[in-house]
Amino acid sequence: MDHLLTQEEQLVADTAARLFADNFSPERLRAFIADPERFPPDAAALGESGLLGVAAPCAAGGADMGALGALQIAVAAGNRLVPYPVNDCMIAAAMLGERRADLARDVIAGRSQVVFPADSTCAVRWQGGKLHGAIDNLPWGLSAKWAIVEVEIDGTATNVLVSLGAAGVSRSARKSIDPGCPAVGVAFDGVAVAADAVLGPAEPQWRRLRLILAAAETLGAARAALDLAVDYMKVRKQFGQEIGKFQALKHLAADAAVWVENIRVATEHAAWAHDAGDDEATMYATIAKGYASDYGRRVVEHSLQAHGAIGFTWEYDLHLYLRRVLRLSASSGTANDHRESIAAMLDGILSEAEA
Numbered sequence: 079m080d081h082l083l084t085q086e087e088q089l090v091a092d093t094a095a096r097l098f099a100d101n102f103s104p105e106r107l108r109a110f111i112a113d114p115e116r117f118p119p120d121a122a123a124l125g126e127s128g129l130l131g132v133a134a135p136c137a138a139g140g141a142d143m144g145a146l147g148a149l150q151i152a153v154a155a156g157n158r159l160v161p162y163p164v165n166d167c168m169i170a171a172a173m174l175g176e177r178r179a180d181l182a183r184d185v186i187a188g189r190s191q192v193v194f195p196a197d198s199t200c201a202v203r204w205q206g207g208k209l210h211g212a213i214d215n216l217p218w219g220l221s222a223k224w225a226i227v228e229v230e231i232d233g234t235a236t237n238v239l240v241s242l243g244a245a246g247v248s249r250s251a252r253k254s255i256d257p258g259c260p261a262v263g264v265a266f267d268g269v270a271v272a273a274d275a276v277l278g279p280a281e282p283q284w285r286r287l288r289l290i291l292a293a294a295e296t297l298g299a300a301r302a303a304l305d306l307a308v309d310y311m312k313v314r315k316q317f318g319q320e321i322g323k324f325q326a327l328k329h330l331a332a333d334a335a336v337w338v339e340n341i342r343v344a345t346e347h348a349a350w351a352h353d354a355g356d357d358e359a360t361m362y363a364t365i366a367k368g369y370a371s372d373y374g375r376r377v378v379e380h381s382l383q384a385h386g387a388i389g390f391t392w393e394y395d396l397h398l399y400l401r402r403v404l405r406l407s408a409s410s411g412t413a414n415d416h417r418e419s420i421a422a423m424l425d426g427i428l429s430e431a432e433a
Contacts, residue, residue, distance in 0.1 A: 095154045102120075111257040134182055159395075177278070181239075197411070203229060218260065257401065331380070331384065348363040378396070
């Protein structure tokens with residue numbers, strides 16, 4: 079399936095690409111990496127654009143465009159290595175739109191960040207209306223005001239909104255492979271939770287959307303890395319000619335281009351199935367994330383090979399794309415985790431057919 083963008087989706091894609099290019103240059107990213115508190119990302123520009131509300135309901139100030147709309151923004155964010163929890167905030171605004179429209183509007187306006195643990199499972203438990211335990215890895219946890227965690231309440235997996243500044247919450251910095259995404263460990267020691275902070279059952283659609291947008295951001299980063307390699311191969315000369323004319327490097331670029339296109343098709347199909355409520359939407363999202371986790375990394379590795387030694391230097395931007403892809407690849411399950419999930423789903427489908 080090859081999804082043709084609607085006029086509205088194309089407008090979102092173009093707007094996001096321009097916004098991120100104008101406000102999130104490589105120089106700004108490196109300044110943020112050096113001192114996140116002194117050089118925070120320009121949340122005001124994001125808030126004025128309204129892009130973070132593309133998947134949120136209209137009642138909360140969103141555009142209600144679903145996964146296909148959000149996908150365009152995630153791709154653009156990955157392409158520019160935006161140092162902001164774009165995906166988490168888009169999903170949070172959509173989740174909170176019905177129950178906490180006030181907070182959803184703050185998220186859309188860039189006034190507040192709501193983030194999720196790197197993995198859907200974390201060692202947090204519910205006891206007497208309070209949270210206990212810890213999250214080992216919370217990306218963007220230093221700057222975020224809120225987190226949405228999944229806990230078991232009366233035998234049901236439930237999403238709970240928790241303030242990271244509440245009494246009983248402590249945060250400690252973690253080293254992240256992606257320096258453009260600071261992470262923390264969070265401990266909960268009897269953190270009280272208000273009734274309106276219990277968001278209801280952890281519905282599969284939100285886990286699915288996280289997989290789709292992670293794959294989309296990986297797509298953007300992989301595509302940018304490939305573009306860097308192709309541009310370099312056009313100007314770098316060896317033995318008196320551009321290295322792009324060498325057969326071995328042509329194969330590297332051709333393989334990478336095929337993988338990028340496959341990630342795009344798989345991710346767009348997963349987003350379409352998600353929005354359409356397809357019965358197999360979860361499997362399509364799992365396929366997209368698993369493929370992107372594996373082949374996104376391979377694309378960047380091929381781009382590094384095409385550059386030779388310069389691609390591995392701190393001064394060159396390519397390693398930052400590899401770091402972003404490696405973090406996304408491990409988030410919400412590795413490629414192997416998703417292959418196992420796909421196998422289990424297919425086994426279930428075959429068993430039903432045989433019955």
